[in-house]
Amino acid sequence: xxxxxxxxxxNGRKIKKTTFSHYRLLDFLxxxxxxxxxxEGCGAGECGTCSVFINGKLVKSCLVPAAxxxxxxxxxVEGLGxxxxxxxxxxxxxxxxxxxxxxxxPGMVMAATSTLRNNPKANLEQxxxxxxxxxCRCTGYQKIFDAVEMARDVINKEKSEKVFxxxxxxxxxxxxxxxxxxxxxxxxTGRLKYAADMKLPNMLHMQVLRSDRPHAKILxxxxxxxxxxxxxxxxxxxxxxxxxxNFGVFIEDQPVLAKDKVRYVGEAIVAVAADTVExxxxxxxxxxxxYKDLPAIYDPEEALKEKILIHEHYKTNLVKHxxxxxxxxxxxxxxxxxIIEDEFSTQPVEHAYLEPMAGVSYVDQDGVLTIVSPxxxxxxxxxxxxxxxxxxxHKVRFIMSPVGGGFGGKEDxxxxxxxxxxxxxxxxxxxYVMTREEDxxxxxxxxxxxxxxxxxxxxxxxxxxVEISMLADGGAxxxxxxxxxxxxxxLGAGPYNIENLKMDTRGVYxxxxxxxxxxxxxxxxxxxxxxxxxxxAAEKLQMDPFEIRRINAFVKGNLTxxxxxxxxxxxxxxxxxxxxxxxxxxxxxxxRGQIRKDTFSKDNRDACELGARLKSNGNGKRVNx
Amino acid sequence: MSLTKKRGRGxxxxxxxxxxxxxxxxxxxxxxxxxxxxxxxxxxxxEIGEGIxxxxxxxxxxxxGVKPENVMIGENDTxxxxxAAHAGATRQTYMIGNxxxxxCRGARQKLFDVMAKEWKVEANTIKAHNGEIWSEGxxxxxxxxxxxxxxxxxxxxxPVAGENYTSHHTGxxxxxxxxxxxxxxxxxxxxxxxEVDTATxxxxxxxxWACHDVGKAINPKGVExxxxxxxxxxxxxxxMENYELDKGRTKSGSFAKYILPTSLDVxxxxxxxxxxxDPLSPLGAKGIGEPAMVPTSPAIxxxxxxxxxxxxxxLPATPEKILNALKEKKQNGSRNIN
Numbered sequence: 001x002x003x004x005x006x007x008x009x010x011n012g013r014k015i016k017k018t019t020f021s022h023y024r025l026l027d028f029l030x031x032x033x034x035x036x037x038x039x040e041g042c043g044a045g046e047c048g049t050c051s052v053f054i055n056g057k058l059v060k061s062c063l064v065p066a067a068x069x070x071x072x073x074x075x076x077v078e079g080l081g082x083x084x085x086x087x088x089x090x091x092x093x094x095x096x097x098x099x100x101x102x103x104x105x106p107g108m109v110m111a112a113t114s115t116l117r118n119n120p121k122a123n124l125e126q127x128x129x130x131x132x133x134x135x136c137r138c139t140g141y142q143k144i145f146d147a148v149e150m151a152r153d154v155i156n157k158e159k160s161e162k163v164f165x166x167x168x169x170x171x172x173x174x175x176x177x178x179x180x181x182x183x184x185x186x187x188x189t190g191r192l193k194y195a196a197d198m199k200l201p202n203m204l205h206m207q208v209l210r211s212d213r214p215h216a217k218i219l220x221x222x223x224x225x226x227x228x229x230x231x232x233x234x235x236x237x238x239x240x241x242x243x244x245x246n247f248g249v250f251i252e253d254q255p256v257l258a259k260d261k262v263r264y265v266g267e268a269i270v271a272v273a274a275d276t277v278e279x280x281x282x283x284x285x286x287x288x289x290x291y292k293d294l295p296a297i298y299d300p301e302e303a304l305k306e307k308i309l310i311h312e313h314y315k316t317n318l319v320k321h322x323x324x325x326x327x328x329x330x331x332x333x334x335x336x337x338x339i340i341e342d343e344f345s346t347q348p349v350e351h352a353y354l355e356p357m358a359g360v361s362y363v364d365q366d367g368v369l370t371i372v373s374p375x376x377x378x379x380x381x382x383x384x385x386x387x388x389x390x391x392x393x394h395k396v397r398f399i400m401s402p403v404g405g406g407f408g409g410k411e412d413x414x415x416x417x418x419x420x421x422x423x424x425x426x427x428x429x430x431x432y433v434m435t436r437e438e439d440x441x442x443x444x445x446x447x448x449x450x451x452x453x454x455x456x457x458x459x460x461x462x463x464x465x466v467e468i469s470m471l472a473d474g475g476a477x478x479x480x481x482x483x484x485x486x487x488x489x490x491l492g493a494g495p496y497n498i499e500n501l502k503m504d505t506r507g508v509y510x511x512x513x514x515x516x517x518x519x520x521x522x523x524x525x526x527x528x529x530x531x532x533x534x535x536x537a538a539e540k541l542q543m544d545p546f547e548i549r550r551i552n553a554f555v556k557g558n559l560t561x562x563x564x565x566x567x568x569x570x571x572x573x574x575x576x577x578x579x580x581x582x583x584x585x586x587x588x589x590x591x592r593g594q595i596r597k598d599t600f601s602k603d604n605r606d607a608c609e610l611g612a613r614l615k616s617n618g619n620g621k622r623v624n625x
Numbered sequence: 626m627s628l629t630k631k632r633g634r635g636x637x638x639x640x641x642x643x644x645x646x647x648x649x650x651x652x653x654x655x656x657x658x659x660x661x662x663x664x665x666x667x668x669x670x671x672e673i674g675e676g677i678x679x680x681x682x683x684x685x686x687x688x689x690g691v692k693p694e695n696v697m698i699g700e701n702d703t704x705x706x707x708x709a710a711h712a713g714a715t716r717q718t719y720m721i722g723n724x725x726x727x728x729c730r731g732a733r734q735k736l737f738d739v740m741a742k743e744w745k746v747e748a749n750t751i752k753a754h755n756g757e758i759w760s761e762g763x764x765x766x767x768x769x770x771x772x773x774x775x776x777x778x779x780x781x782x783x784p785v786a787g788e789n790y791t792s793h794h795t796g797x798x799x800x801x802x803x804x805x806x807x808x809x810x811x812x813x814x815x816x817x818x819x820e821v822d823t824a825t826x827x828x829x830x831x832x833x834w835a836c837h838d839v840g841k842a843i844n845p846k847g848v849e850x851x852x853x854x855x856x857x858x859x860x861x862x863x864x865m866e867n868y869e870l871d872k873g874r875t876k877s878g879s880f881a882k883y884i885l886p887t888s889l890d891v892x893x894x895x896x897x898x899x900x901x902x903d904p905l906s907p908l909g910a911k912g913i914g915e916p917a918m919v920p921t922s923p924a925i926x927x928x929x930x931x932x933x934x935x936x937x938x939x940l941p942a943t944p945e946k947i948l949n950a951l952k953e954k955k956q957n958g959s960r961n962i963n
Contacts, residue, residue, distance in 0.1 A: 380710075399702045487646055567904055
């Protein structure tokens with residue numbers, strides 16, 4: 001029961017309220033006051049999405065117990081302005097296009113406000129330093145810096161407020177115009193509701209028990225104690241799935257909740273719905289699972305040996321092999337003046353969208369199972385859900401809530417199935433919000449890869465033949481591995497006219513965290529190898545790196561690696577424009593960095609130096625290098 | 626400048642296919658010219674951050690002759706809006722942008738046919754832009770709000786239409802991989818400038834010059850935003866991020882352990898947009914979301930080599946890897962080090 005009485009001022013209004021003693025200030029703002037502009041991105045003070053002012057000082061509200069705010073003056077993003085009356089900083093964020101997904105933006109607006117309140121004349125380096133505690137995964141920060149500088153200049157009356165509304169309005173068309181983002185006002189003022197901001201009457205909260213084993217047989221699930229916990233309204237396991245229990249972007253190989261065995265650490269086994277998050281957590285902690293550990297595979301090379309199978313019924317660990325064959329590489333290598341062979345690798349990467357996975361599910365008055373979540377593919381999710389829940393397709397409805405960053409990470413339907421099972425079982429709305437830790441451990445990553453490469457060229461730099469073989473770790477479930485292998489294969493040899501190509505990409509199952517869709521989807525891994533090889537070749541042939549690329553670049557009418565005739569190919573134009581734009585000094589790539597003349601232009605940022613900012617005099621004067 | 630700090634530059638190119646790979650891609654949309662000279666668009670789209678709602682508002686405004694701020698875009702709901710499939714694969718502007726353009730052309734034609742009757746002119750003389758509608762070569766001109774009122778009240782017509790856009794792709798041959806995986810391709814290139822501290826192994830990316838073909842930039846600032854964001858995600862990939870596992874258990878299970886680029890790590894990005902319109906689509910626009918980050922990592926590795934003569938072939942180029950590579954280079958004179 002709420003037992004902590006708080007008296008405080010929030011956005012200028014005096015508030016007296018009894019809340020839970022375990023609440024953080026963030027919970028108090030979001031749950032008790034519905035001030036959902038303050039977001040939870042990590043719950044550990046690392047990302048800054050929950051930034052608020054306490055007595056004028058910028059703090060991360062996830063680190064502050066609610067009790068500590070008693071008697072304080074709190075200011076949240078809602079207090080800075082609303083979509084009709086925005087602060088200078090909020091207007092500047094709209095003007096420069098500083099918001100993309102918007103999830104970090106309320107925190108960014110708070111940090112920017114703090115920066116300019118403390119130092120109204122802050123220079124760019126000081127702005128960067130002050131905003132260093134807030135992470136943005138979408139924008140690359142540049143337009144955020146632009147916004148803070150614009151707001152600073154307006155606040156200091158160096159620029160008129162008109163700059164907020166200036167954009168070149170073309171006379172005859174809106175195509176090609178920098179029309180201001182229509183979603184920006186709702187984002188910079190914290191008014192946009194993401195899935196985690198939703199509340200419905202009688203809503204229950206879901207928590208999930210996840211595997212702490214990489215590969216183990218589930219011998220027994222004991223729910224006796226969990227069922228007796230106060231507030232628990234429903235518990236589901238794989239046995240509760242009424243239809244065909246599997247899903248996946250390309251191969252449907254993943255059960256909603258682990259069936260018979262677990263294949264990775266973080267895999268969902270049991271889901272509980274209770275009146276409060278805390279009760280659901282207590283129930284999770286009361287569940288006992290008996291496992292029998294199985295030998296596991298962590299290395300994709302081991303997976304190819306097939307000594308241990310991750311999915312027994314497939315009889316292989318190979319998820320997908322994509323071959324591309326063009327011409328005759330063996331013959332072509334014989335004619336090459338230069339042959340180079342090398343190996344490259346890339347690491348698994350976390351999407352780190354600032355909005356952790358979240359969703360709400362309910363069965364509506366017409367018996368339609370409805371799921372609201374930031375899913376990147378509701379069309380496909382609806383198909384899979386109908387099959388899993390054994391419902392006609394029109395009895396399943398997906399609504400895509402505003403996405404706080406996806407980058408491919410929200411294409412997998414990894415929690416919506418659990419929500420659907422519990423909403424159907426309890427006939428109450430169910431909400432689930434992952435913690436950052438839960439999100440990192442359970443969701444797919446970028447495929448780590450190893451690539452073997454052989455390239456043969458003439459002494460003039462013309463590529464005669466290429467052989468590429470990439471092996472990728474797909475982790476425990478198929479997710480987007482098949483598509484990633486396809487794109488890696490099709491694009492991997494780069495935008496070059498290569499007559500003889502042998503390309504193979506393979507993705508395999510292991511007991512690692514699954515790999516899935518991630519912006520640039522396999523092409524990043526293989527093209528990284530190709531572009532490194534071209535510079536290695538250019539040095540050996542003493543050619544300029546632009547030159548070796550131009551000699552090989554596709555032109556209109558060329559056949560791609562998959563033998564498709566190109567109806568257009570702009571790569572030469574792009575390279576020429578880039579050479580001009582960067583003011584590139586021609587020469588072979590032979591580590592001439594120290595003698596080249598094109599470095600140190602004004603289009604670079606200042607390098608950070610240890611302690612440099614401590615030396616700054618705070619009046620905008622730059623520190624000497 | 627410290628003796629241990631070395632600058633270098635590198636370049637890399639890239640290409641990418643637009644929309645769903647090696648399978649038909651399709652998107653549907655409904656459009657209606659609504660009261661007050663506004664527009665109502667319904668399609669399977671929700672903003673994911675790339676600026677798609679603004680792009681669609683610009684497309685709809687342009688096609689219908691209304692103001693972009695008067696375009697309303699409905700929610701993405703499998704039971705209430707036409708299918709437009711997934712938000713990914715650099716397909717939103719290409720697939721949904723073209724679907725919305727086609728639907729708007731259908732709705733516009735209904736209004737123009739009515740106004741041709743009203744004004745007794747040929748429908749093909751009628752134009753509309755930014756909330757006004759007129760007949761070329763005549764004095765007929767009025768606000769869209771008035772025209773829509775006439776259209777509904779006098780002629781009983783609601784200008785509404787639904788359309789879809791298809792991108793014709795084929796699967797790959799299972800033996801030699803031949804096929805037509807996409808109908809539109811984009812090309813790009815980036816130059817990176819780095820400073821490497823040979824004492825600490827730290828690499829700072831200071832500048833990126835990025836040049837990308839997007840077909841047609843519907844909102845150039847939005848394109849820049851995608852390039853800048855893509856570059857910074859690639860900074861993480863190239864220099865710091867690593868989801869490390871030990872026997873299947875993560876060693877980087879929180880933001881405290883998983884290092885992401887912050888405001889102090891990001892380069893200045895100078896972008897240049899190249900426009901080589903797609904000949905097969907109504908808008909000519911292609912895409913930028915994913916291709917933006919492909920050339921960055923190799924451009925950075927090529928720049929590191931330029932700066933200090935060691936080639937990092939295993940991402941990310943952490944300070945430890947740089948120092949080990951420098952040590953190995955010193956020991957055996959090799960420049961080719963993992």
